[in-house]
Amino acid sequence: MARATFAGGCFWGVEEAFRTLNGVVETTVGYMGGTTENPTYEMVCTGKTGHAEVVDITFDPAVVSYQQLVEQFWSIHNPTSLNFQGVDHGTQYRSEIFYHSDEQRQQAEKSALACNASGVYAVPIVTEITPAEPFWRAEEYHQKYFAKQKPDFML
Numbered sequence: 001m002a003r004a005t006f007a008g009g010c011f012w013g014v015e016e017a018f019r020t021l022n023g024v025v026e027t028t029v030g031y032m033g034g035t036t037e038n039p040t041y042e043m044v045c046t047g048k049t050g051h052a053e054v055v056d057i058t059f060d061p062a063v064v065s066y067q068q069l070v071e072q073f074w075s076i077h078n079p080t081s082l083n084f085q086g087v088d089h090g091t092q093y094r095s096e097i098f099y100h101s102d103e104q105r106q107q108a109e110k111s112a113l114a115c116n117a118s119g120v121y122a123v124p125i126v127t128e129i130t131p132a133e134p135f136w137r138a139e140e141y142h143q144k145y146f147a148k149q150k151p152d153f154m155l
Helices: 011-017 043-044 064-077 102-118 147-150
Strands: 004-009 024-032 052-061 095-099 128-131
Touching: 004 102, 011 024, 011 043, 011 052, 011 102, 011 147, 052 064, 052 102, 064 095, 064 102, 102 128
Parallel strands: 095 128
Antiparallel strands: 004 052, 004 095, 024 052
């Protein structure tokens, strides 16, 4: 098994986009990239902790590659938006790839360069590609939120 961590706006939607992919064994939402230990949702929402809302993924690389996960990441959010996605604004909603190995870093950087060169986006990607930091699991009510809530737009 391998691990990948992505921040692309509110973690509920990001988790749902990865949770059902073949080869993804587990998804957990939480916080990464900040300075406060054991942050709560309320603390992260202030923007003062420096954390991003992330989905931490355990995946089987024999079934789904890291590259495929990165491609999924680009497709599920707007990587050209600095510190917001849709109606969610703040640094906790930034676009960021947290890599767990040098190989992941290289793949993410190469993929970002290819996306920028492709012309798919009218403006450059602002996604940060940074080393993984301590992961703090979000409160239980955030875990698999869409699967539990079945919002109207998903019916």
